[in-house]
Amino acid sequence: MTSWMKKCLVVAASAAMTVGMTAIASADDVTLEFQQWWGVELPDGALQEIVDGFTQESGVAIELLSNPYADTKTQVAAGAATGTMADVVGLDGSWVYDFAKQEAIANLSELMEADGYDDSQLSDQIKYEGSTYMIPVVNFAYPLYVNLDILEEAGVEEIPTTWTEFMDACAKISENTDYAAYCIPLNTEAPNGIQNQFSSWLWASGGSLLKDGKPGLTDNELLANLVDYFKEMKENGYLSDGVEAMHEQDMVNEFENGRLAFMVDGISHLTTIKKESPDLNFTYAPMPKADDYDGKSGLDVACWGIGIAENCEHKEEAMAFIEYMMSPEVNAKLSQLANAFPGNSTAEPDYSENDELFLKAFEIFQDGYAINEFTGAPTAEDLMRSMNEQLILYFDGDTASVDDMLAATQEAWEAAYN
Amino acid sequence: MNAKLKKKLTPYGYLLPTIILMMILLVIPIVMVIDYSLYDNVIANKNPVFVGLSNYAAVLKDSAFWTAVGHTLFFVIVSIAAHMIIGMVFALILNTRYLSTRTKGIFRAIYALPWMFTASVIAITWRMLLDPNGVLNYFILLFHLSPEKVTFLASRDIALQSVTLINIWSGYPFYMISILAGLQGISPDLYEAAALDGADAVHSFTGVTIPQLRPILISLIMLDFVWTLQQFALIWMTTGGGPVNATETVSTWIYKQGFTKFQYSMASTGAVILLIVCTIIGIFYVRHQKAEE
Structure with missing residues (x-):
């Protein structure tokens, strides 16, 4: 074998090994980026602990990109414009219409259907043209x-x-x-x-x-x-x-x-x-009412919503992550930590360790109905x-x-x- | 490859990394933004329609855009004038022979401080200072300078002036340091000759200092014009362009078009107009630099 042929063989073997290893890595080492502002507002390390539970369950790694709300908003908007959005994104209800219209976020109705997910347990879904694009994970009342x-x-x-x-x-x-x-x-x-x-x-x-x-x-x-x-x-x-x-x-x-x-x-x-x-x-x-009104009060709510980027290459894994976040146990834990109300109607958060004022807010929330007309506008x-x-x-x-x-x-x- | 061709191509090989970087970071984005400005709407619309220059006509007919242009001109011109005056005064103080080197060093550090802060730190600091319950209002009420609290950033009558004041504070050290370097390069012989001719301090300043600093001053003005024209972070983090549109500048107008109205083509059009203005200033700057050489 000539020296030239030997060199060619070594190069070919190396290339084959690299391709093979890459294939193995792509099957096992999926990492999803999760961009949100929640990590900043939760106790230190709480969100990391929650997403680590998903990694243990599924083997899919979650990389948290946590920034304050305003920064997240700018980064998500820039990502939507350039097609470089993180795989899973924390969303505010007021952003959904525009990102869905831009086709920057994925149609979750299709993904839920493909996965056979029972969406009846979700307390709300934010839709655009009849399809869900955001799922509220936890809700915050504004008393x-x-x-x-x-x-x-x-x-x-x-x-x-x-x-x-x-x-x-x-x-x-x-x-x-x-x-x-x-x-x-x-x-x-x-x-x-x-x-x-x-x-x-x-x-x-x-x-x-x-x-x-x-x-x-x-x-x-x-x-x-x-x-x-x-x-x-x-x-x-x-x-x-x-x-x-x-x-x-x-x-x-x-x-x-x-x-x-x-x-x-x-x-x-x-x-x-x-x-x-x-x-x-x-x-x-409770909010003061107009003097002549004695009906039920609408209570302003905001939420931490979740969605999947259209440019995400691992939508199946991303949907599995959302299902994990919306599972009754995880959703209850997140609600308890965030002083919020669960997005899964079957979740039963243990608020016994929460502040008594929080329980008062919960009563106000239950006496009225949740409303925010800017969500999805x-x-x-x-x-x-x-x-x-x-x-x-x-x-x-x-x-x-x-x-x-x-x-x-x-x-x-x-x-x-x- | 023959030696002659190799010799010809070698310089381009050295330039290639820079050319590639400039293409990626400069040329391609600029071409894309210019291209965006020629469509009805991009990104938000998956099937944009080519509309030629009609976005430019729409922007130039928009009264809100012209209001922003007016505010930008006020912001830029007042900032540059104040930067120049304050920078010159402080540079002259630091260049005086009546202060010791140690004293001058301390003051140089103090005067240069605003330049060390990022826009967000400056915005937060000044928001606290100018707050109705802030330090400035405390002294205003203490010394009876006003019968009531002054809402510097919340009043449509004075918000633009307040934001301009913040920009002046944050930008003068660049002038001060540059002018100080220029002053230190002026030969003492010129001042001695002027003194022998009977020139007093004012005449020395106008007859020697200013002409000697002229190239630096012109460069400073042109650079500051471009930088101040593009100022966004400071305005956005203090007033967001409001109240109403009292502090709206071209840069905040562009941001709102893009990131809250999702009208990326209109935002691109505004950006291209700003680019044209900056390019014209840039051409003058380069010509001036070449003439100096």
Whole structure:
């Protein structure tokens, strides 16, 4: 055998071995990237422990990409645009419509059907054109936080339950204390104050932003009353100073520092608030209702949703991972750790070690019904932003009437829905 | 391969890694963005339709875009002017012979501090400083400078000025350090000659310092123009372009088009317009550099 032939043989043998080893590796060593913001908000190492359980069960490794919510959102949007999204992604309900429309996230209805998964155990599924694209893993309610010390100092004896009572309480807080009564963060960067601190009032009184699934802002008496109610609070100085530049976190900071009497916020912040302000005397209460409303209250909810990237090369394994996360045991454990309510209706979280306030929030949640009309809405963040801008213009007197304000918002919303 | 051809190709071989990197990181993305701007909508729409320059017509007719352009011009021009003045004053202070080397070293470190911080640190720090319950408002109320708290970032009347102030604070050290280097390169003979001719401090400054610094100043202005024009992180993390659109600049307008409206073609169109402006400045910069050589 010539030297040249020997060299060729060695190269061919090496190539064959490499291809063979690669084939073996691809069968056994599937690694799924899981991009989300949950890991940052859960206790240290909790999410890693949960996903490690899946690796032990299936042999599929899960690589966690955990970043704060805002960073995750930008990275997921960039991944959707470039087709480089992580295999499994944590999703917010307000992103689903756009990513599904872009075909950046996979149709979970097809994957569930292919896998024979019983979806009747899921408490909710977020759909686009009739197919599921996101499954809410855990849900967070947004009740009213009440600083009891401020109420006592202001001479407010009962936690208000109606709009009139709430406005009276605001007046007393403004007159008798140096604190703000309420806060609606209106920073343009993250306009979710419209969803959580404004629309939550409407939903609590049985109202809606939509009519037959389309924008229903005009000829909406309850909404018009609510806008004027907020304008009155703003003009009377009941809102925190500088709400136009505030983020939700700024509002939470104000509450933690004892400078805010009421706020509407997710119960996910309960642990942080208790930890950072152990002496803060606060409780949860149901949202105040419009004076003439005595029906059931809609309670604003947000969720940690999960989906699969369309560019994922291991959709079968990714679906198995989602099924694992939604299994009653795992879902119950995650709910307990996150101070949240389970996305699997058969899960039974053990809340005995959770804070008693959490149990109070759970009661409020059970008394009403979960609602969030921005979940699954087209360009949901932009819808919030346009209402945010119109609300500020109305506060500042640039818009003559509430009808004009709502008409302008309706026009912007209709463009998104068409 | 004959020796002649090999000799000809060798330089290109050395250049190849750089050419490949520039193609991947610069040329291909720019070409893609220009291409995107010529379709009705890309990424969000799997079957985009070629629409030629109609996106450019739509952007140029959009009043929100022109509002953003106006704010950008204010932001850029005021920032550059203030950077220049503050940078020059601090550089002159640090170049004076009346301070010891040790004192100058301490002040040089203090004055250069803002340049060491990332945009997110600057944004968070200034948000706390300018908060209605922040330090600045504490002193404003303490010294009765205003009857009520000033909502620097929340008022549509002063939010743009407030954001510009933050940008001025974060950007002047670049001028200061560059001008200081220029000042140290000016020959003392020129000042002596000017003094012999009867020039006072003002005349020395206008007749010697400024002409000697001219090449540096022009380069600084052009670079700062391009950098400030593209400033995004600072504005986004402080006001997000609001309240309403009070601090909306071209960069935040582009971001919103892309990442909240999912109108990637419109975002690309805005980016191409910004690219054209920056390219024009870049051409002037290169020409100026060549002329200096």
